[in-house]
Amino acid sequence: MQCIYACKTQVDFDLNAPTKTQIDNPLTVSVSKLTIEDREIRYFLDGQKIGSGENMSLDIKNYRLGKHVLKVSIGKDDDVTSKEKVVVFLADKAPQVYSYKVINTYPHDRNAFTQGLEFYNNELFEGTGQNGASVLKKIDLKTGKTLQEKPLANKYFGEGITIFNNKIYQLTWQSNVGFIHDVNTFETEDTFNYNKSKEGWGLSHNETHLIKSDGTEKIWFLNPNNGQEEFYIEAYTNKRYVKDLNELEYVEGEIYANIWMKNAITIINPKNGTVKAIINLNGLTDLLDNKTIAQSQDKVLNGIAYNSETKKLYVTGKHWDKLFEIEIVK
Incomplete structure (x- = not known):
């Protein structure tokens, strides 16, 4: 031809x-x-x-x-x-493995299916999950009692929360929508949708962006003005990716991330996704009064809160009856 x-x-x-x-x-x-x-x-x-x-x-x-x-x-x-x-x-080297020491123990609502935990202005906020039981609340650290509460509609499964510029950002799991509430009144002011990320899991923020997990190895950075995903990193060790990243907390320039169904927290470099360290938190459930429910499926570690004013780190889990202040042992 x-x-x-x-x-x-x-x-x-x-x-x-x-x-x-x-x-x-x-x-x-x-x-x-x-x-x-x-x-x-x-x-x-x-x-x-x-x-x-x-x-x-x-x-x-x-x-x-x-x-x-x-x-x-x-x-x-x-x-x-x-x-x-x-x-x-x-990554260029294997992550370090850290242990922990319990500094203080506080009561925690055993009915709370904890999805997000955060300090803001020295006050503790929590977001919980499950359809018909998802709430946003402010709680008293020492007593565990609820000081202020806002339920989500029954059709929503609440997920991670974070507080940025006097606004509470709250994710839902599979509804493809996040809520923006006033930090003082809890009144809902706006919503945002997910476009590129798979689902809503954990939420935190740095100085410029919201930081969101979606249950994969990806961590998304969102524009706080409109909730749109601008870029992402992927969590990797020197051998493989780390998936099921859940509740997030931004701690002194690093991302702390729960791994779903594991009593472990990964410490991730937010610039390139390197898993720098893993905090082994096995043994915490032995300190609970409700050990049986805490050790059953899905009642696992999920909740990281760092108080930037006191430099203290706190963790809890889904349906755990205690919240722990811990110190990382390197």
Whole structure:
């Protein structure tokens, strides 16, 4: 068959790159078995050009961890052949494992299916879950008694909360909606929807963004003005991703995240997703009076609150009858 217009040249080649690499190693990429010589070769990572030629090496120590799309294009103008490959960037070293020491113990409502826990202006707030039982409340730390409360409609399953600029942000699980309440009156002022993240799980914030988990290894950074997901990181160790990230707390420049169904908290670098450490909190349920319910399915650790004024860290769990002030033992 004769081409009326310019025919595209059929080019065959192999794209050589690792499927996984730690970020302390450069990413080395090359093409081989190229069937046509003297063709322009360009490499792209997540859509950004990173190099050219038959081989190249890229310093990736400042990249976020997780999945990246590597692409090579051979040719120019509209006569281009491309191939893609997913490359996973891993942390450069294994996470440290920390223990803990209980400093103080306080009563906690054993009926509370804890989803979010947060200090604001030295006051403790909690968000709970389950349809028909989801509430937002302010509680007295020393007595565990509820000082102020706002229930969600029965159709909503409440999830994580955080307080930013005098507004309480509260997630729901699978309803694709978050609520914004006045911190003093608890009156609902606005809502926001999830667009890219899977579900609503945990919520915290740094100086500029809300920080949201969705039950995967991804942690999303949201614009607090409209709730829209602007970017994300992925939590990875030097070997694999860490999924089921749940309740979140931003502590002195690091993200603390519960792992669903595990009595453990991961400490994550918010810039690139490196799991820097894991706090092993096994043994806390032995200190509860309602051990049987606390050790049953889903009645697990879920609640992290850091008081930035006193520099104290508190944890509890779903239906736990105690809330613990703990000290991390490194």
